[in-house]
Amino acid sequence: MASRRSEIGLGDLVQTLVKLPTGDQAELDRMARCLRFEAGALAVATPDYRPTLRPRPSPEPLPSPATNPAMPSAPEPPIPLPDEILRIDIAKLPGTWDAESIPILPPEIACRAPLELDAPRPPPVPRWPLFPPRTARGLLGAAVMRPAADGDPDLARLIQAIILKRPVRILPRLPRPSARSGCQLLLDFSDALAPWWEDLRALIGQFHALLGEAACPVYEFTGDPRDALHWTEAAGEEAWRAVPNQPLVLVTDFGLIRIPGGEPRPSLAIWCRFAEHCRRKGVPVVAITPLRRERCPHALGQAMALVHWNPTTRAADIKRLIDRQGRYPA
Amino acid sequence: MSNALTTFRLPAPPDCVWPGDEATGVPPYLVSDEVATALKVALATGRPLLISGPPGSGKTTLAKATAHAQGWGYLKHTLTSRSRLEDLTAEIDQLQRLHDAQVTAAGGATELMPEWAYLKPGLLWWGFDAHSAPLKGRELAEIESLKSFRPPSRPKTLREAGAGVVILLDEIDKAEPDLPNDLLEPLDQRAFSLPDGTEIQAPKTLALLVIITTNGERDLPPAFLRRCLHLELRRPEEEELQRIAHFHFRDRRSPEHAAVFAAVAKQFDEVEAETKGAGRRPPGTSEYLDAVRACLELGITPDSDTWRQVEQATLRKQPRADRGI
Numbered sequence: 081m082a083s084r085r086s087e088i089g090l091g092d093l094v095q096t097l098v099k100l101p102t103g104d105q106a107e108l109d110r111m112a113r114c115l116r117f118e119a120g121a122l123a124v125a126t127p128d129y130r131p132t133l134r135p136r137p138s139p140e141p142l143p144s145p146a147t148n149p150a151m152p153s154a155p156e157p158p159i160p161l162p163d164e165i166l167r168i169d170i171a172k173l174p175g176t177w178d179a180e181s182i183p184i185l186p187p188e189i190a191c192r193a194p195l196e197l198d199a200p201r202p203p204p205v206p207r208w209p210l211f212p213p214r215t216a217r218g219l220l221g222a223a224v225m226r227p228a229a230d231g232d233p234d235l236a237r238l239i240q241a242i243i244l245k246r247p248v249r250i251l252p253r254l255p256r257p258s259a260r261s262g263c264q265l266l267l268d269f270s271d272a273l274a275p276w277w278e279d280l281r282a283l284i285g286q287f288h289a290l291l292g293e294a295a296c297p298v299y300e301f302t303g304d305p306r307d308a309l310h311w312t313e314a315a316g317e318e319a320w321r322a323v324p325n326q327p328l329v330l331v332t333d334f335g336l337i338r339i340p341g342g343e344p345r346p347s348l349a350i351w352c353r354f355a356e357h358c359r360r361k362g363v364p365v366v367a368i369t370p371l372r373r374e375r376c377p378h379a380l381g382q383a384m385a386l387v388h389w390n391p392t393t394r395a396a397d398i399k400r401l402i403d404r405q406g407r408y409p410a
Numbered sequence: 411m412s413n414a415l416t417t418f419r420l421p422a423p424p425d426c427v428w429p430g431d432e433a434t435g436v437p438p439y440l441v442s443d444e445v446a447t448a449l450k451v452a453l454a455t456g457r458p459l460l461i462s463g464p465p466g467s468g469k470t471t472l473a474k475a476t477a478h479a480q481g482w483g484y485l486k487h488t489l490t491s492r493s494r495l496e497d498l499t500a501e502i503d504q505l506q507r508l509h510d511a512q513v514t515a516a517g518g519a520t521e522l523m524p525e526w527a528y529l530k531p532g533l534l535w536w537g538f539d540a541h542s543a544p545l546k547g548r549e550l551a552e553i554e555s556l557k558s559f560r561p562p563s564r565p566k567t568l569r570e571a572g573a574g575v576v577i578l579l580d581e582i583d584k585a586e587p588d589l590p591n592d593l594l595e596p597l598d599q600r601a602f603s604l605p606d607g608t609e610i611q612a613p614k615t616l617a618l619l620v621i622i623t624t625n626g627e628r629d630l631p632p633a634f635l636r637r638c639l640h641l642e643l644r645r646p647e648e649e650e651l652q653r654i655a656h657f658h659f660r661d662r663r664s665p666e667h668a669a670v671f672a673a674v675a676k677q678f679d680e681v682e683a684e685t686k687g688a689g690r691r692p693p694g695t696s697e698y699l700d701a702v703r704a705c706l707e708l709g710i711t712p713d714s715d716t717w718r719q720v721e722q723a724t725l726r727k728q729p730r731a732d733r734g735i
Contacts, residue, residue, distance in 0.1 A: 087636035088636060088638075110447040114452075221588075230492055248505070251504055290629070294627065313690075
């Protein structure tokens with residue numbers, strides 16, 4: 081079989097223009113949009129068009145304007161400026177300081193550059209998500225996919241049934257990863273995680289892009305995760321409840337980051353109770369945390385898959401945490 | 411210019427409508443300039459055409475209407491979270507094979523056939539090569555030597571002598587996130603391999619139009635998007651809606667009916683603005699047509715007392731915030 085075709089590019093554009101010749105600019109714009117080029121990328125005629133691939137022929141000597149009526153007429157001479165220069169009066173405005181009477185600023189202020197209110201602001205620094213777009217899809221998919229028994233036939237079980245002369249009424253199939261059960265997102269929006277709030281919002285977008293909004297409700301909490309709430313226009317506030325077999329993605333620091341004067345953080349006991357609650361309900365938990373795995377409480381590492389929220393994390397790391405049978409840390 | 415393009419028929423102006431066929435359930439389709447260009451570019455480049463747009467905007471109907479207007483075959487598969495590439499290409503019916511093996515061992519009349527005889531051709535096989543699909547990629551003589559061979563049933567919408575095929579993969583956003591990437595190779599190459607390595611290749615002379623629809627519920631993989639042409643069907647304006655109703659209800663061409671079309675279109679616009687403002691899903695063209703049909707069948711207009719119930723059932727479908735219903 082031949083190799084896969086490349087992405088849509090100039091070749092497709094040229095092919096389209098050759099097969100569908102048109103002189104209509106609106107039609108060209110529609111073609112460009114369809115090929116995911118910007119409208120206006122194609123122009124009916126560009127007067128300043130010059131071929132760039134072929135060498136340009138050496139210019140022939142231009143005919144004189146008298147012999148070439150198509151030549152434009154000579155530009156008009158510039159308008160002469162007046163000889164007299166306008167008078168300029170410089171006067172001191174009332175209420176301004178004299179040079180001698182300006183108070184002396186303290187040295188720590190005087191050494192600073194004056195504040196330029198009208199100076200153009202530098203462009204905002206682009207935020208690079210903690211899970212880069214290139215890897216996020218596979219990574220988040222690995223976190224929420226669960227084994228579904230609709231893969232290839234399970235020959236081992238089939239052969240076993242035949243040997244034991246058991247009737248095979250349903251073809252046994254091997255599990256394959258599936259995202260059909262969606263997931264619940266439980267996000268810690270406490271003050272201690274304020275530096276990650278933007279990243280949390282970006283993470284919501286990444287999950288919704290992968291699973292769709294309907295399959296991925298978002299719950300927020302600041303203290304006990306069991307008090308997490310989801311808000312919708314139709315239903316208002318809705319308290320979180322565990323859904324058996326639906327993966328739960330938790331984003332938190334487990335109350336380990338403390339800020340002076342900040343709100344009280346949930347203790348390890350609360351987190352252990354939460355993990356136990358999820359285990360009893362049959363909810364597989366994947367915890368995404370800005371802390372390294374080593375810094376997280378050992379007890380929690382045994383109850384849920386702990387994923388370091390970091391650009392170096394890979395889908396394979398998550399797959400190692402959640403083994404192929406979909407077993408989460410017990 | 412390729413053969414498919416020279417024979418491809420677009421509806422004549424000023425109506426620009428494919429009339430459809432009530433008997434076969436093909437509704438009329440108003441072909442906008444954007445749609446016409448996208449179809450032509452898809453045929454010129456041989457790329458799949460990914461159609462997005464709000465529900466009820468005519469994404470699925472476009473494929474059916476195109477196939478009908480061109481006299482081509484039409485194959486549709488609605489993707490779900492359970493869809494796999496093998497469902498679309500070919501899959502061995504292992505359960506039937508096991509059954510035959512057990513019956514043969516028990517001395518029954520059925521014989522155990524070679525593995526290839528248990529292949530179930532999927533939609534892409536029928537679309538790419540409708541001749542080899544019933545023969546499961548083998549020669550007729552080989553088939554005739556098998557007494558238990560059961561030929562697969564041919565899709566009813568696949569025409570015998572059609573010069574082309576429209577393949578519709580509906581609602582790809584419902585499929586598993588990896589499925590679009592699995593589809594890249596068969597759609598790019600117009601070919602796929604069977605489990606035994608046999609390659610099924612669409613003939614170069616076959617006009618093949620692959621249409622894929624998405625409701626945009628989730629993003630598709632970037633590599634997939636970069637290999638598809640894109641057409642976004644926008645919501646029609648008030649006048650366009652009336653034109654659509656005009657062609658859908660051709661047998662009811664009277665000033666009274668035209669007034670109903672216009673009045674419902676006006677109500678449709680109001681509901682659309684209201685739902686958009688409330689962040690809810692606005693109604694689509696199909697819902698407008700439902701509302702018109704209800705009015706015509708029940709003999710009411712948007713001025714009637716019962717209109718509110720019709721509007722609620724056909725256009726709003728969600729409780730009104732002001733009335734709490």
